[in-house]
Amino acid sequence: MSYLADIGLEVHVQLQTRTKLFCGCRTDFGAAPNTLVCPVCLGYPGSLPVANQEAIRLTVLTGLMVGSRINSLSSFDRKNYFYPDMPKNYQISQYNQPLCSGGALDFDFQDQPRTVRLRRIHLEEDVGKSIHGSRQSRLDFNRAGHPLMEIVTEPELHSPAEALAFLLALKQMLVYGQISPCNLEEGNLRCDLNCSVRPEGAERLGTKIEVKNLNTFKGVHDALQHEIERQTAALGAGGKLVQETRRFDSARGVTESMRIKEEEHDYRYFPDPDLPSVTLAAELVKAWAELLPEMPRARCARLEREYGLPAYDAQVLAADKHIADFFEETLRQGAKAKAASNWIMTEMMHLLAKSEMDIRRVKITPSALADLLKLLDAQTITAASAKTIFAILFEKGGEAVTLVAQLGMEQVSAEDTLERWVREAVARNPKSADDYRAGKEAALKFLIGQVMRLSGGKANPQRVQDLLKKQLE
Amino acid sequence: MTLPAWNELTVHEALARLEQGDLTSQELVTTLLGVIRERDQQIQGYLEVDEADALRQAAAADQLRKQGHKGQLLGIPLAIKDVLNVQGQSCRCASHILEGYRAPYDATAVERLRAEGALFVGRANMDEFAMGSTTENSAFQVTRNPWDLQRVPGGSSGGSAAVVAADEALAALGSDTGGSVRLPAAFCGCVGLKPTYGRISRYGLTAFASSLDQIGPLTKDIRDAALLLQVMAGHDERDATSSPQPVPDYAAALRKDLAGIKLGLPREYFIAGMDAEVEQIVQQAIRQCEQLGAAISEVSLPLTAFAVATYYIIACAEASANLARFDGVRYGQRVKDAIDPLDMYTRSRAAGFGTEVKRRIILGTYVLSSGYYEAYYCRAQKVRARLRADFVKAFQQCDALLTPVAPTAAFRLGEKTADPLQMYLSDIFTVAVNLSGVCALSVPCGFTSAGLPVGLQVVGPAFGEETILRVGYAYEQSTPWLERKPGRFL
Incomplete structure (x- = not known):
């Protein structure tokens, strides 16, 4: 018998606000432990939360990008459970009335358009970090209180590869929307997933298994792959599955049980009396909608139209917002469109891939690239020299004209x-x-x-x- | 050498003398510290008094005054209920679990008082985490009623009320979640004000029940209550539930007559089971208000009978979450040698919390649990909405309500500790005010034959502080109760 998998995702996204969700502490990554804290985010007696309006705006913008219903009235609730890195021993989240309900994300999977519906998007606070040692644990509360947006999908994905395509499209949209930098290595994007399998043709979904806290897309993919294999094998052998929560051991590539349904927490949600309901006037939401940043498809079309780029070039450049940004800035510095496109698509992407770097961290500036392309165009240097200089600029930065002079690379026509x-x-x-x-x-x-x-x-x-x-x- | 009785002054009297130069803050504080040393062994109203720090604050205030600074409370010492954060001071909420905790910041109310020159001389005793009606639930000591040392001062702000009544403080701050300022004020014969929810910022007030808690002053007269409210009231961007409503000039509202004022008597607050002497004293006070020009009529608050049950469900539910943070991880007491986090939580909390606090956490956890949430918490919220509507309707017929503060005068120590339900009924006339978010005050209105003070409760609509202060002031100024001092413990 063959089985079909039904997969739903809960994606936690750290929003790119300057300050935390309920206090004025900064949200910088990588600061010394417990330096970005105050009585509010440490849960000191008497401290009170005040909601960050920018976090609410970014969540609503996300809802607008995926066509959610923006709820004119929403509220914050307390989710009660004890954990050492959660200062108040309750998390302020949204339960009954999230900021956004419904919506859907369109994306391409294996060259086919796909749509996955969303259940809700809500806002909550992040917890701190536990650093476990052999005999004791240490706590860093810098992250406690970061605004975290949770996007919950319907269980409409059917394979690990499809889940991955969904996540990549979601990440692309969030980066484009300037909602989150989505740096996985900084924990900006974390995932819980639920997965069940059912015999092909069966109407009812199978027994739901949740897997918690995946920090990488590869982890999501591998955890799903393992779950589907495990569940299919269990059912195929005539066994039964119990509803449970599992964790993924990335070293061994397997999931293991954390708790079964009967052991689930009773979170005792209730409306947080410290925070008034959030009311969003229709005019305000409309004003925010008008300021929505350009999305990948629109940008792709514009790159073609505005700069006369071939469709392929536009697509490659627009796939990553920051690469498209670099391209357009290079043009503003006087480079010609097709030349800039060629060099970014070949030399730049080659070196980025080789060094596993993000374009935001490279040393070469758009103006240096523009100068280099101008020198090439004027035949001051040869294409071969240009490549050499590009590599130096990429690695060390500097000015193209200065480098050409220093290295004596002016083209010889005498x-x-x-x-x-x-x-x-x-x-x-x-x-x-x-x-x-x-x-x-x-x-x-x-x-x-x-x-x-x-x-x-x-x-x-x-x-x-x-x-x-x-x-x- | 007998010290002059500066400690018996009200805040506004002391201010007048400070301004005239008849008195320095250092003299005032020195006198006060002497009286505290002498009397507080019996009263046990203070948990902590840092004498050196109090004198240092007083010297600084005198220096400022010399330099020409003015402040609405410059040089005035205050007692602060142990639930409010005053930077650098301990703030244990009369609980073992917060032993060792020192406040790293000022509550907004404290910050505003400090900005006007007030001094913070001591931490007033209270029921642990403000849970109680007698101050017997303090983990550290039992505060006595200055009028009869065998009786309770009321609670939960019992320490604040007792030190004001015993002239160990000019005035004090308390907090009122279900009557915790008004009840001890009534039992100790001082003025206690519970402002409208949102009138004073709760930032820095350790939360018991967030939707009910308000900071309130305990004072020797109504004018002082108006003055302290004036300084503390107003919007605070650190408390999302604080109101942006403008703050009026409260002192300007104080008048000696009640002409044109309509006062309502809620039928449900004059019931069988009340102490006959207390009822008669309150009735006498109502007639006095009529004499001052008020029109008296009967009104109805039909859901009064459900107020106590509703209150305990909501207050305990919120408390169960609010008190979850006391886990020994970041501050306060932590057991040693815990084998894992759960062991650390359970043992730290078992050792740190007292019986009443545990009772309420368990009750609150229960009413929020899946399967019981609808029947208890949800239903209580519905009743609360109806109660609130009843008050709105009553205030369409009158400007303020007159009721007793409590069914009895102060009872004996230990008299009700065995029966929590009996204890909860002491709050029967006060909790609906918190559930409805309106304002109320307690003003002394006479003494029982045993010499115990009785309080008259004046309830106003939301942001009706001017009205209730006016009623309280006119009544107070026309009666002799303020002149009486408890003397027998001296």
Whole structure:
């Protein structure tokens, strides 16, 4: 019998606000432990939360991007459970009345358009971090109180690969919307998932298994893969599954049980009396909607239209907001569109992939790239030199013009110099010269290469070809 | 050497003398510290008095006054209920679980009083986490009623009321969740004000029940209550439930007559089971208000009988979450050698909390539990909405309500500790005010034959503080009760 998997995701997204959700502490990543804290986010006696309006706005913007219903009245609730890194031993979250209900995310999966419906989007506070040692645990509350947006999907995904495609599309949208930087390595995006399997053709969903706290997309993929295999095998062997919560051991690539349904917490949600309901006037939501940032599809279309780029180029550049940003800034610094596109799609992406870097962290600036492309266009340098300089700029930064001068890479077009190199190349490679004379075109290419080598890549390749032909006639 | 009785002054009297130069803050505080040393062994109203710090604050205030600074409370010492954060002072809420905790910040109300020059001389005893009606639930000591040392001062702000009544303080701050300012004020014969919910910021007030808690002054007269309210009231961006409503000039509302004022007597507050002497004293006070020009009529608050049950469900539910933070992780007491977090929580909390606090946490946890939430918490919220509507309706017919504060005068120590339900009924006339979010005060209105003070409760609509202060003031100024001092413990 073959089985179908039904997968739902709960995605926790750290919002890019300057300050925490209920106090004025900064949200910087990587600060020394317990330096971004105050009586409010430490849960000191008498302290009170006040909701961060920017966090509410970013959550509503997300809802608008996916077509959610924006609830004119929503409220904060207390979710009660004890955990050492949760200062108040309750988490302020939203239960009955989230900011956004419904909505859907469109994305492409295996070249087919897909839509997955969303159940809700709500706002809550993050907890601190426990750092476990062998004999004791330490607590860092810097993260406690960060605004965390939770996006809950319907169980409409059916494979690990599809879940991954959904997450990538969601991340792309959130980065485009300037909702969250979505740096996984900084924990900006974390996932809980639920997964069940049912015999192909069955109407009712199977027994729901939850897996908690996945920090990487690979983790989501692998946990799902393992769960589907495990559940399918269990059912296939005639066994039964119990509703439970599991955790994923990424080292071993397997999930293991945390607690069964009967052991679930009773969170005793109730409205937080410290926080008045959030009311959102229709005019305000409309005003926010008008300021929605451009989304990937719109940008792709605009790159084609505005700069005359081929559809392929536009698509590649628009896939990552920050790459598209870099491209457009390079144009603003005077580069030509197609040249900039080519260099970003080839050299830049090659080096990014090789160094596993984010374009926001590279040393090369859009203006340096624009200058480099201008030098190339004016034939001040050769394409070969440009590549060398690009690599240096990428790694170390600096100004293109200065580098060209420092390295003496100005292209050489002076007739006598070129002729000297050509004579030398022919003299050293008599066989190739004979081959060319005998009609072998490929031999000419080889000889051009030899001249370029002698010139240290500075010879004007067009002139070299002309001179070679003349020499070999 | 007998010290002059500066300690018997009201705040406004002391201010007048400070301004005239007849008195320095250091003299005032020195006198007060002497009286505390002498009397508080019996009264046990203070948990902590830092004499050196009090004198240092007083010297600084005198210095400021010399430099020409003015402040509405410059040089005035206050007693603070142990539930309010005063930077650098302990703030244990009369609980073992907060032993060792020192407040890292000022509550907004404290900050505003400090900005006007007030001094913070001592921590007043209370029922642990403000849970109780007698102050017998303090983990540290039992405060005595200055009028009869064998009787309770009321609670939960019993320490605050007792030190004001015993002239160990000029005035004090308390907090009122279900009557915790008004009841001890009535039992000790001082003025206690519970402002409208949202009138004074709760930031820095350790929460018992967040939707009910309000800070309130306990004072020797109505004018002082108006003055302290004036300084503390107003919106605070750190408390989302504080009101943006403008703050009127409360002193300007004080007048000696009640001409044109309509006062309502809620039928349900004059019931069988009340102490006959207390009822007769309250009736006498009502006639006095009539004599001052008020029109008296009967009104109805039909759901009064459900107020106590509703109150205990909501207050305990909120408390169960509010008190979850006392886990020994970040501050306060933590057991040693816990084997895991659960062990640390259960043992720290078992050792740190007293019986009444545990009772209410368990009750609150129960009413919020899945399967019981609808029947208890939800239903209580519905009753609360109806209660609130009843008050709104009553205030369409009158400007303020007159009721007793409690069915009896102060009872004996230990008399009700065995029966929590009997104890909860002491709050029968006060809790509906908190559930409805309106304002009320207690003003002394006479003495029983045993010499115990009785309080008259004046209830006003939301943001009706001017009205109730006016009623309280006119009544107080036309009666001799303020002149009486408890003397027998001296």
